[in-house]
Amino acid sequence: MVREQPQQQQQQQPVSQMSYTVEQLVALNPYNPDILPDLENYVNEQVSSQTYSLDANLCLLRLYQFEPERMSTQIVAHILVKALMAMPAPDFSLCLFLIPERVQMEEQFKTLIVLSHYLETARFRQFWDEAAKSRHIVEVVPGFEQAIQAYAIHVLSLTYQKVPRPVLAEAINIEGLSLDKFLEHQVANSGWILEKGQGRAHQLIILPRNEFNHPELKKGTGESVPLQHITRIFPILG
Template sequence: MGREQTQSQMSYTVEQLVAVNPYNPDILPDLENYVNEQVSSQTYSLDANLCLLRLYQFEPERMSTQIVARILIKALMAMPAPDFSLCLFLIPERVQMDEQFKTLIVLSHYLETAKFRQFWDEAAKNHHILEVVPGFEQAIQQYAVHVLSLTYQKVPRSVVAEAINIEGVSLDKFIEQHVTNSGWIVEGKGELVSLPKNEFNHPELRRTNGAKSIPLDRIARIFPVLG
C-alpha cells in the first residue's frame, strides 16, 4: 500500500510540475527519477518524457544518455503509437549517432515495417540495452499480434511463431491464451489460426462502418465549407 501511495504521489507531483512550468530546468532531476519509476513500475508517461527531452535541449550538458535510452525503449513498447518518432525528434543528431541509439532506431524501423524476424535477431544481439526495461518482450509481442490481426484473416502457426519469437510449448500456451481471451480459432490440426474479423482484415466491414460513420447529409454540409 505504501509503495502504491508513493508511486501515485510521484505521478501527481511530476504531472503538476510539467503542467505548471515545463521549461524550468529545476524539475529535470524529478523527471529523470520519474523515468526510472516508469521502468520499475512498468508504467508510462509520454508527456513527462517529452518534457524531459525538451529540457535536455536547453541543458545539453545535463543530458543522461542512460535516461534517454530508457525513454526510447519505453516509446518502442508503446507502438503502434508514434511515440518513438516524437521522442527521437527531440534528440540531437550527434546523440543519435551513439551506438545504442542507432540500434534502437534500427529496431524501430523493423517494427514499423513488420520485419519481426529481423527485429528479434537484432534485439537478441543487443539484449544488454533492452533488458534494463522490464516487460519489453511482452509489449513487442502484443504489438506483433496487433499487426497480424490487421493483416490476416487466417495466419499460419509458423508466422505467429516468427512474429512473437516463441516456439514449442510456449507457443501453444500463447495461442491457447488468445483462443480464450481474444477470439482466436485454431484450425488445420493446429497449424492455422483464424483471427477475429475487423475492418482491416475484412475490407467489407470498413465499407459498412464507413457508411454508418459519415452519413451523406453530413458530407453534403461539408461541400459549401470547402468551396
C-alpha cells in the first residue's frame, strides 16, 4: 500500500482526496497504464504540498517502462529530486534503476546523478557548487535546500562529537550571520552546544550523542538491512 509521508524536515500535510485515490489506484491497478495521468498529477501534488510517496513514484516509473512514449522527463526529474531529498534512504538508486539508460544520458539527469554521487560521498562543497549551477532543476521543488542541509547534519553527526564551525558551514552552505541564527535555533531546539572560549573562526559545536559519534552507546545487535528497503526491491525485480 502507498504510504504518504512528509519529506525530511517538512511539516506533515493532511492526506488529501488525491492521495487517497492514488492509494487505491496503485493497490488495485499497479500495471494499468490508464492510471498514468493520475500518478503524474500526484507527483506534482507532492511537489506543491511538500509531501512524498516513494511507492507511488516507483509505480509511475514502472509504468513508463511499459509506455516509454508517454514518459514525461519533467515528471521523472521531479521524482529524482524528491528522492535526493529523502537521503540517506536509498530512494534515488531505486528510482534510477527504473529509468532507461538513454534517458539518464540527458543533461538534467546526468546532473542529478552527479549530485547524488557528491551526497553519497559527503563532498558537500562540490554538491553545493554544482547545485548552484543547476538551480533550474532543483529549486523547482520546494524544500530541497532544507532537506539536503538536514542530510548533511545527519552525516556530520555520524562522524563528529565536536564539529568545527567551518566544516559545518561548508556542509550546509550557510555562513556569517545566517549561520549564527541557525546555530541559535539548533541550540534551542536540537540539543547542540557551542563550546565556550573559542573565537568565531575556531568555534566548535558539540553535537548530540548517538551510537555513531559515541560508539560506547551502540547496542550489541548485528547490522541489518531494514526490511522496508528489501520489500521495495521485490516489485522492481518482479
